[in-house]
Amino acid sequence: MDQPSSDSALSAEAGATPAVRFDNVGMRYGRGPEVLSDISFELPRGSFQFLTGPSGAGKTSLLRLIYLAERPSRGLVSLFGEDTSVMERDALPAFRRRIGVVFQDFRLLSHLSVFDNVALPLRVAGQGVRQYGEDIVELLNWVGLGHRIDALPPTLSGGEQQRAAIARAVVSRPEILIADEPTGNVDPEMGRRLLRLFVELNRLGTTVLIASHDISLIRSVNAPVLELAEGRLNRRARSV
Amino acid sequence: MNKPRRPAPLLPEEAGRDLPLLAVCAILIFLACLSVIGAAGAWQAASGWSGQLVSEVTLQVLPGEETNGDEAAREAGALASGLPGVVSVEVRARSASEALLRPWLGNARLPEDFPVPRLVTLEIDPENPPASGALDALFADAPYRVIVDDNRLWAGAIARASATVRYFAIGLVVLMCAAAAAVIVFAARAALSMRRDIAYALHLVGAPDRFIIALFQERFFMLGLKSGVAGSLMALLATLGLGYAGGSAGALFFLPSLAPGWGIVVIVPIAAFISGAISGLAARLAVSAGLQARWS
Numbered sequence: 001m002d003q004p005s006s007d008s009a010l011s012a013e014a015g016a017t018p019a020v021r022f023d024n025v026g027m028r029y030g031r032g033p034e035v036l037s038d039i040s041f042e043l044p045r046g047s048f049q050f051l052t053g054p055s056g057a058g059k060t061s062l063l064r065l066i067y068l069a070e071r072p073s074r075g076l077v078s079l080f081g082e083d084t085s086v087m088e089r090d091a092l093p094a095f096r097r098r099i100g101v102v103f104q105d106f107r108l109l110s111h112l113s114v115f116d117n118v119a120l121p122l123r124v125a126g127q128g129v130r131q132y133g134e135d136i137v138e139l140l141n142w143v144g145l146g147h148r149i150d151a152l153p154p155t156l157s158g159g160e161q162q163r164a165a166i167a168r169a170v171v172s173r174p175e176i177l178i179a180d181e182p183t184g185n186v187d188p189e190m191g192r193r194l195l196r197l198f199v200e201l202n203r204l205g206t207t208v209l210i211a212s213h214d215i216s217l218i219r220s221v222n223a224p225v226l227e228l229a230e231g232r233l234n235r236r237a238r239s240v
Numbered sequence: 241m242n243k244p245r246r247p248a249p250l251l252p253e254e255a256g257r258d259l260p261l262l263a264v265c266a267i268l269i270f271l272a273c274l275s276v277i278g279a280a281g282a283w284q285a286a287s288g289w290s291g292q293l294v295s296e297v298t299l300q301v302l303p304g305e306e307t308n309g310d311e312a313a314r315e316a317g318a319l320a321s322g323l324p325g326v327v328s329v330e331v332r333a334r335s336a337s338e339a340l341l342r343p344w345l346g347n348a349r350l351p352e353d354f355p356v357p358r359l360v361t362l363e364i365d366p367e368n369p370p371a372s373g374a375l376d377a378l379f380a381d382a383p384y385r386v387i388v389d390d391n392r393l394w395a396g397a398i399a400r401a402s403a404t405v406r407y408f409a410i411g412l413v414v415l416m417c418a419a420a421a422a423v424i425v426f427a428a429r430a431a432l433s434m435r436r437d438i439a440y441a442l443h444l445v446g447a448p449d450r451f452i453i454a455l456f457q458e459r460f461f462m463l464g465l466k467s468g469v470a471g472s473l474m475a476l477l478a479t480l481g482l483g484y485a486g487g488s489a490g491a492l493f494f495l496p497s498l499a500p501g502w503g504i505v506v507i508v509p510i511a512a513f514i515s516g517a518i519s520g521l522a523a524r525l526a527v528s529a530g531l532q533a534r535w536s
Binding site: 097122 | 246247252438439441443445446447448449451
């Protein structure tokens with residue numbers, strides 16, 4: 001299996017500001033119980049890490065904190081050295097453009113074709129179809145959706161929707177890529193192919209964090225693993 | 241790529257859902273345009289009446305005990321005709337004055353020596369009227385008394401009535417616009433709530449609020465534009481219909497004429513633009529507040 005650039009990147013970036021840093025982070029929804037407690041970790045720039053844990057452990061909540069969909073109830077979350085709890089609302093879009101997200105439920109817009117869904121981050125960034133058209137077709141061919149380019153999401157299978165969501169997350173070459181169960185709905189061969197895409201992006205400098213239950217997927221890459229259980233980060237380990 | 245692509249609209253077309261909203265806004269614009277057209281017609285008529293009143297002066301000639309009424313009236317007319325600004329003079333016969341008095345004095349023939357005032361009508365050049373007080377001064381030494389009635393009282397009443405109609409129409413238009421804006425705010429909130437998946441996805445790929453607001457603003461601006469065109473065209477057609485129906489319709493609505501001329505067609509683009517602007521602005525404010533409240 002291809003290996004990510006974690007070790008070399010980690011050493012090269014030693015001392016540099018991490019892409020993501022959590023310090024004693026706690027989070028609760030409303031007045032409910034804490035879903036994350038005392039979470040502390042770093043994602044060095046250019047690193048590749050897995051996030052695992054049973055259902056309800058808080059993986060999705062942790063990812064939501066990273067892609068700025070939530071703010072921590074306590075503690076400090078830093079993105080590229082900036083404390084997210086004091087970020088002005090106007091500053092959020094610029095940070096979000098540096099992050100690609102693959103959602104567990106895909107979050108594709110049902111009235112837009114696969115092409116237009118994948119193009120969304122580039123349209124928002126102000127690019128025209130002439131600039132991104134060919135790149136998107138190439139990317140969709142790579143993820144095996146070349147023949148479904150004009151299809152609407154409701155007509156796609158779960159695996160096809162997942163691949164479209166991955167294409168949308170990586171199309172703008174984000175500095176951080178967060179993926180929530182990115183291979184959950186695809187066959188093993190396509191899963192390995194998508195993982196190669198993540199590894200390739202990581203080699204190009206993208207910080208990658210993949211939340212997954214898939215032990216075989218985690219073991220196929222020699223990368224650190226963050227393990228969550230009942231809202232707490234229990235241990236850090238290498239996947240193999 | 242084989243064929244040039246056009247990016248699909250980020251907000252889906254919702255012609256079916258937009259139709260009732262478009263109808264409500266068009267009806268409000270229709271009522272607002274009717275108010276404007278009615279006020280314009282009333283103002284136009286008032287201007288016409290005022291113009292007629294200021295271009296006419298009536299002299300009441302009250303003969304003395306030793307003067308003949310008809311002779312006094314002719315003399316007063318002759319004197320007045322020499323005054324600069326007087327275009328023509330019409331000396332009315334005693335019978336004309338008697339006809340005016342008939343409602344008070346009855347049909348019985350008045351005695352010959354009854355001092356019936358004579359009327360002299362002067363047509364005045366409105367661009368160059370006689371100097372103020374010139375007519376009074378003209379008859380200061382006459383052996384009969386002359387009352388100069390320049391219709392100022394009536395002109396003032398008409399001006400006040402015209403202003404009242406105008407302010408009433410402005411009030412109605414403001415109310416209609418406020419109602420349209422309130423409807424759009426409600427609709428924009430509903431649209432944002434219904435399309436929160438789009439707003440959420442756009443936020444998470446880095447769209448600033450202004451990007452999302454612009455989508456809704458453009459959609460509602462177009463809706464307002466269409467409502468404005470439809471409502472103002474309906475108002476124009478209704479006005480033409482009332483105008484065609486004739487004077488009875490005008491009398492019915494206390495408007496002398498509801499056919500203010502072809503110039504009134506400018507109301508269509510003006511109403512469309514104002515309606516679009518109000519809709520766009522209302523949607524902008526509603527969506528902006530909605531985004532601030534829901535997504536951090």
